[in-house]
Amino acid sequence: MQPNPSTLVRETFPVGPLGCNCTIVGDPQTKKAIVIDPGGDHQLILDRLDALGLKVVSIIHTHAHLDHFLASGEMKKATGATLHLHKDDQFLWDNLEMQCRLFGVAYTPVPAPDQWLQDDEELACGCGVALHTPGHTPGSMSFWFPQDRLLIAGDTLFRRGIGRTDLWGGDHQQIERSIRQRLYTLDEEAVVVTGHGPDTVLGEEIRENPFIRG
Template identity: 45%
Template sequence: MQRETFPVAPLGCNCSILFDSVTSDATVVDPGSDILRIVGFLAARNLKLRQIVVTHGHLDHIAGAKLLSEQTGAPVVFHPADIFQLSWMEQQAAWMGVPVPKTGPPDIEALEGMKLQVGSETGEVLHTPGHTEGSISLYFPQSSLLLAGDTLFREGIGRTDLPGGDDKQIITSIREKLLPLPEKTRVIAGHGSETTIEHEAVRNPFLR
């Protein structure tokens, strides 16, 4: 499995494109709103988009998911608990000074333990609530890769002061679901630079 990660509008969310050069299958995680860049990347490599996974329902992560789905036919996948986040999308858009995006419920529900196939590699959905009720992380053991959304950052954690946030729950999610992963697991956070499980277990001040 190969990966391309780059920040997308409106708030520099890390969008990841996971793909297999043999099968040409691809998965987009957290498309934000830079759809032209994403579609261009897929087209340049002749990739077939199989699924669009959203780690949680905040606008900066989900804004382009519906449009990307309409353009490619790929289903949108996120946890059903974050359908609630769509109910205040107008307020989120007003805060960010952007148009209200077209959104809708998931085509496929990303529940705990669900398997995600990218070519020959299988990933797993980890339900990691706390930033939002339906926050998920994606773990690919073969690649030693974790896409943590806004649950875990390099020496930080996701904010919990927005609707659906819970400061105790996010710490529980990290301690019970993420820190037990192998220490060398690379962590791609929802924003900012990547890290490792080992680094966060030692250096993250919120986890001491």
């Protein structure tokens, strides 16, 4: 596979008590960035933005399980960036305290989302598009950056795995449909950033994922 020269700044690192992968995606020209799934450690995320010379303009979420937005409130307070989520996950966002209690995680209030993400919506900086990929949760989203062949899949698709569907609002038939119809139809050479654990390559998952093969 030929290396793909990236036009974006991208850095992914685990945050929070459950090791959620937080991703910064930035435009090297405008220095504007989006932060995806700030699941904790807000100061670490702010420090990485500073080191990269980027200013976050929007904070977007693949879904509303607690480990993907524990630092969203602190990030918004520190940066003024807007919070984005698919409306079908509002019930999870509204029940953050309950989720934290069940998982034994300290509860920090988070304000309501500023904007609801839409399917096929262009993301801030004009660098990517939001894809509605329900199944792990009703409002699960993936984010596709075609010029960089980069897919942020959240907890929908993992390296040789798929997201759980036994939590609130999960649906196995939906996640299978989302993966087959929305993700496996993208560029097979795309790097897939998962919600937890290592990156993978989309073509490898199409051929080798034991749960859903293309």
